[in-house]
Amino acid sequence: MNDQKTLLQVDGVTKIFPGVRALDNVTFSVVEGEVHGLVGENGAGKSTLMAVASGALVPEQGRVVIDGTQTRGDTEQARRLGLAIVRQEPALMPDLTVAENLYLGVPAEQRPSLIEVAQWARGLLTQWSDDVAIDANERVGSLGPEQRFIVEIVKALAAKPKVLVLDEPTEHLLTEDVDRLFARIRKITASGCSVVYISHRIREVQRIAHRLTVLRDGQGQGTYEAAGLSEQEIVELIVGGALDRDFPAKGNNSGASVVLEVAKLRGAGFTDISVRIRKGEIVGLAGIDGNGQREFMRALAGQTRSRGSVTVAGVPAKLHNSRSAADSSIRYLPGDRHREGIFGELSVRENFSLRSLPFDSIKGWVSQRSEAKRARDAVTRFAVKTPSIDTPIRTLSGGNQQKLVLASVLASHPKVLLVDEPTQGVDIGARMEIYRVLREAAAAGAAVIVVSSDAHEVAGLCDRVLIFSRGHVVKELGENAVSENNITSAVLTATTEREKGASRTSGLWKWAAGDWAPLVMLAVAVCALGLYAAHVNPAYLSARNLSGMLALVATLAIVAYGQQMLMLVGGIDLSVGPLMGLIVVIQSFFLNDGASLAHQLSGWGIVLLVALAVGLVNWMLVGPFRLHPMVATLATYMALQAVSLLLRPVPGGLIADSIAESISAQVGVMPIIAIVAIVLAVVLEIALFKSRAGLTLRGVGSRVEAARMSGARPQLTSLAAYMGCSFLAGVAAVPMMAQVGTGDPSAGINYTLGSVAAVVIGGTSLFGGRGSFVGSLLGALLIIQVNVVTSFLDIGDSWQSYLLGGMILTSVALYSKSREMVVAK
Missing domain, CATH: 1.10.3470 (ABC transporter involved in vitamin B12 uptake, BtuC)
Structure with a gap:
């Protein structure tokens, strides 16, 4: 690709935060018409590098050149020069409608009259999918995570960029939307646009990228032809050595006592779910998103109303709200950590201890010594990269936030652990660590329920898998039947019909x-x-x-x-x-x-x-x-x-x-x-x-x-x-x-x-x-x-x-x- 025009050039960039050298003399270039993968563990510097490229951060050393023009650390200048970025957490304004967000997201010369903005936005959404279920006049705050991400991608594509940066673009997308995204990537790169593709999903990077650059601890580890490396070689470049990628061994729970028993539980999005989960067992909930598995999990967590019978270790559980569910020893790790998992302005220490304050309290008073000790132990055990336990959690990378939230949930020693997308936005090494921790929690006696959109993850981690379709459990896979192929086949061949019911939110x-x-x-x-x-x-x-x-x-x-x-x-x-x-x-x-x-x-x-x-x-x-x-x-x-x-x-x-x-x-x-x-x-x-x-x-x-x-x-x-x-x-x-x-x-x-x-x-x-x-x-x-x-x-x-x-x-x-x-x- 030496004869192709370079659209993005980052030369010798160094970026330092208090106590952390996030980037150390990094050089990175992208040529027109290519998809360039950028891979590395959480905290390796990928998002920081792209923030420098987009003008959101100003480096201590180095320069950024976009389409032949050196930038001065100005996001608006980077936008005018043709760089668009889709971040892990969509940069959308929740109180504005989808159409208004799209309007502000494109350059001024591309904006229609505000009188016609809704029709214009519907046209952009239709380009993504003819049957896209997103109303242009709906406020972004009422959209689900996957819908917000689609809007963010559509906004970036609407700007007709020369360089498109996609930071973990498939974490919230369904399989069909991933295929749509890849089709759009191929289409725009064929017309000369270049794409920087940041992802922890190595198979996706191999599938879509022409070249890839590896970052480790803020330093570049080289640029390679994507087709010339195996998946294991990429992983070893990322972590700096060989990595055991096997899932933890599954246990034999056939004779164990029942921890969680659910009988005919029903609520918004699911109907008459009955399941028994034994001590030490990890049960996966699989299915196309929106078929009731997450709604069922949220009901068990007391997040939504439900009717039916739920017992924990033989004691009836009260699910009126999340507090009562926690009192019944049911704990929930949310999939959308930005909105439900973290308290952004609070420190790492406070975010860790909030879910298990009784362990640090004496007659209602919190012992800061105990709180700090437990937080430091958790940071060490889960390998959370943070300058200190008093650092605001919002400054940590996404994967480190996820690991700390998991640590805080496990610190309360729940009898039932509910985990939604356990490794979303988490790097290869951290995934293996999370799998090990979940298996250890099960071995310690907890009943673990996992919802994941990754069939490979569900198959490797779970002892049993319940297949959801239109609000019902249509199939159960156990023991040797738990495989990626069987899960995918069961999901795609389900023929149930969803029970008619009221909308989750009333019209009033x-x-x-x-x-x-x-x-x-x-x-x-x-x-x-x-x-x-x-x-x-x-x-x-x-x-x-x-x-x-x-x-x-x-x-x-x-x-x-x-x-x-x-x-x-x-x-x-x-x-x-x-x-x-x-x-x-x-x-x-x-x-x-x-x-x-x-x-x-x-x-x-x-x-x-x-x-x-x-x-x-x-x-x-x-x-x-x-x-x-x-x-x-x-x-x-x-x-x-x-x-x-x-x-x-x-x-x-x-x-x-x-x-x-x-x-x-x-x-x-x-x-x-x-x-x-x-x-x-x-x-x-x-x-x-x-x-x-x-x-x-x-x-x-x-x-x-x-x-x-x-x-x-x-x-x-x-x-x-x-x-x-x-x-x-x-x-x-x-x-x-x-x-x-x-x-x-x-x-x-x-x-x-x-x-x-x-x-x-x-x-x-x-x-x-x-x-x-x-x-x-x-x-x-x-x-x-x-x-x-x-x-x-x-x-x-x-x-x-x-x-x-x-x-x-x-x-x-x-x-x-x-x-x-x-x-x-």
């Missing part, structure tokens, strides 16, 4: 998790409350009351729009209320009767600069200085309130009547400021869902790193949100001026809580990524309506607080529960 919960639910529920609540108040007191519907109430709604709604903008990116601003009060105080010096036009304009200019300056200061405290948004804006809150009190220790300075009247002008019963608030809500709502800026805002709030990899600039987006929030708080201060009429330093205090409440009640996620400006408008309307109704019904001001608190709690509980119900497990 799916609707409640959508964007329309908060709007509809708020509209119903507003109408019901209004009708009740009018029935009790007809004066509620008087023109005077309605116009006054709408003016208050407009003020709260406009400041809520600013709060909404910020909460979409995961922030919050507690300073909006004092900022509104300060603006009124400042204007009380400029908008008096008899003030010249120039003097009034000076006032408007000053308050505009103050609002923007506050937004900039808040952003600097949160961004560059890395303070928590609540801490930063609370400090700004106190500073602004102090300035207001210095300027006006007591209320003073009347706003000119002519100005107040202009601000309070009406069209019939409708205040002009209310019309402005409604129009602004509609415009902002359209922009949020139909403009690139709105999509970026939601993307950054949904998942910062994924948004950055898609070309967004999170810091700039955050700056715009903080400036926008303060600006809209300044706009909201204008109608408040007419309502207060004087420079009152405490006038805006209540708008801080009110703005947050309106946004939350309107359906916004407290974690960012989801929200609605129309929802904020309706939330503001409901809050003001409650305040007014309590006066008309003469039930006391305390009820305003009771009702507001109740609405916030109900909204958060309902929206959170509904979104939890539709998120794929």
Whole structure:
């Protein structure tokens, strides 16, 4: 391939992390039209090398050249030069739809109009498979692991890259999807694209790669023609010597006592499963994914509801939830470690001990000495590569995370061990170690159940295998019948029919998790409350009351729009209320009767600069200085309130009547400021869902790193949100001026809580990524309506607080529960 053009060249790259030399003078090149395998154990440096190539990491030494251009450690530049990367954990934004993720994932010049984005996305998904079961309008957070990975691959292919990096691309894919992937790889390499294929599955690398490069402990071990090496030779290059690749010997359990007995267990996805598992036995659950084997395992783990009989060592097990299952000595190792297996910000030590705290506790107090000793022993036993036991687990490679999670589960000494994809994302050497540990756990007396998509793994590890098809166990293989061929044959020849049943998630919960639910529920609540108040007191519907109430709604709604903008990116601003009060105080010096036009304009200019300056200061405290948004804006809150009190220790300075009247002008019963608030809500709502800026805002709030990899600039987006929030708080201060009429330093205090409440009640996620400006408008309307109704019904001001608190709690509980119900497990 010497005469072919080099599309990716990595020269002498060295990358050092604290305590670890991840890459040591590594050189690597890929030519056009080739599939280049990159293999090595976990922690060998494969993902780090590709992160350097993609610009996500900047090396201490060396250079990266993409299609003849040297890069400068910039992910956006690497994307423009034609490098696309599919990571082990898909870089997708969960609160955005599939179509929106695909839109942000391709270069700007390839993006369609946002009005046509759903149809465009469906076309891309259809290119992957004519019968792909992924809805372009579905949020990514509700997709299963294999569906998310397909979306990630489709996104990378849609960018029409010159260099495509695939990092463990088949770990979550079904067999037919692996075949589709390989067909696409062959098609794009035939047109001149090059592919870097990172995988622990040696057979796959041999099947698809032209050349392969081996990394070991951060150093290159040479580049070879893939066809010129046997599987055993590749393994020896990876581990640095010969490796025993035989599975551990199986035991004879025919006379052992029964540990787990399941009788007629049924739940979502499976029906009437009965099985008895003896002490020391490993039982595999096989079948095409989605045929009930994982659902059955999750039910045993207390993750989903089920009906039937389950006993552990003769004692009835309670499977109400994962805690009760654990109390029955049933422990579960999840297949999706990123979402269910690890606590990313906690240390290796804490992640290990959390599942077995009683071993480190004395009367409820944790002994750190015991915890540290057990964690160090586990790290040594499982060969977990980590700088220390206090290193955050998120910084470890995928395989080392998996080994530590397995160690933490086994540390609780369960009687029943449930393992989903035990070696997913784990290198050759670690796989053998995991197989040995699972066999030792069985030999120690545990009943082990394994779900794996690898028939070779199931056959080599398990004593018996249950074949699942459409929710039923259709065949049992035991003793000599457990072989890869028999498992595959039984899976492919099953003819059962799935029992009809209800969907896992009801239509009501799916609707409640959508964007329309908060709007509809708020509209119903507003109408019901209004009708009740009018029935009790007809004066509620008087023109005077309605116009006054709408003016208050407009003020709260406009400041809520600013709060909404910020909460979409995961922030919050507690300073909006004092900022509104300060603006009124400042204007009380400029908008008096008899003030010249120039003097009034000076006032408007000053308050505009103050609002923007506050937004900039808040952003600097949160961004560059890395303070928590609540801490930063609370400090700004106190500073602004102090300035207001210095300027006006007591209320003073009347706003000119002519100005107040202009601000309070009406069209019939409708205040002009209310019309402005409604129009602004509609415009902002359209922009949020139909403009690139709105999509970026939601993307950054949904998942910062994924948004950055898609070309967004999170810091700039955050700056715009903080400036926008303060600006809209300044706009909201204008109608408040007419309502207060004087420079009152405490006038805006209540708008801080009110703005947050309106946004939350309107359906916004407290974690960012989801929200609605129309929802904020309706939330503001409901809050003001409650305040007014309590006066008309003469039930006391305390009820305003009771009702507001109740609405916030109900909204958060309902929206959170509904979104939890539709998120794929």
